[in-house]
Amino acid sequence: MAIEIERKFLVNDESYKEMAFKSDRIAQGYICRQGGNSTRVRVRGDKGYLTIKGPSIDGGLSRFEWEKEIPASEAWELMKLCPTPIIDKTRYLVEFEDHVFEVDEFYGDNEGLVVAEVELSAIDEEFKKPPFLGKEVTGEGKYYNSSLSRFPYKCW
Numbered sequence: 001m002a003i004e005i006e007r008k009f010l011v012n013d014e015s016y017k018e019m020a021f022k023s024d025r026i027a028q029g030y031i032c033r034q035g036g037n038s039t040r041v042r043v044r045g046d047k048g049y050l051t052i053k054g055p056s057i058d059g060g061l062s063r064f065e066w067e068k069e070i071p072a073s074e075a076w077e078l079m080k081l082c083p084t085p086i087i088d089k090t091r092y093l094v095e096f097e098d099h100v101f102e103v104d105e106f107y108g109d110n111e112g113l114v115v116a117e118v119e120l121s122a123i124d125e126e127f128k129k130p131p132f133l134g135k136e137v138t139g140e141g142k143y144y145n146s147s148l149s150r151f152p153y154k155c156w
Helices: 015-019 072-079
Strands: 003-011 022-034 037-044 047-053 062-071 087-096 099-106 114-119 133-136
Touching (some): 047 072
Antiparallel strands (some): 003 114, 022 087, 037 047, 099 114
16 A cells, blocks of 8 residues: 655745746546545646545545556546536646655636645655745645635635
């Protein structure tokens, strides 16, 4: 079983855009969400993905994650099974002090929200924070993409 360990932060400025080494537009929807579990379909660039995640543990720091690449055409077909709104965002990848930070800039119903995540190899792993990181929101469910698809940022 694969365990994802990550910390999540709000972003306080746009310096991540200049620091990014790559960016992709992402569309994603949730086929199923129940009891902290979710089944997500995503199109990132020209690739599709099907992901199953378990409920958060360790105060939101870690959770089970399984992901499989699928053809983008199949992912778009599966997206039709997802309730709206579909998450629309650009993901920027920023390398900083031996870690890659994923910065998501949201559009549509989540316009104005920008969050950053860093994946870690251990819960207690230390890392240096890039200047664009703001308040830590690890474990705050409203910032999970699965929650944003039901309760968008514009409704907060």
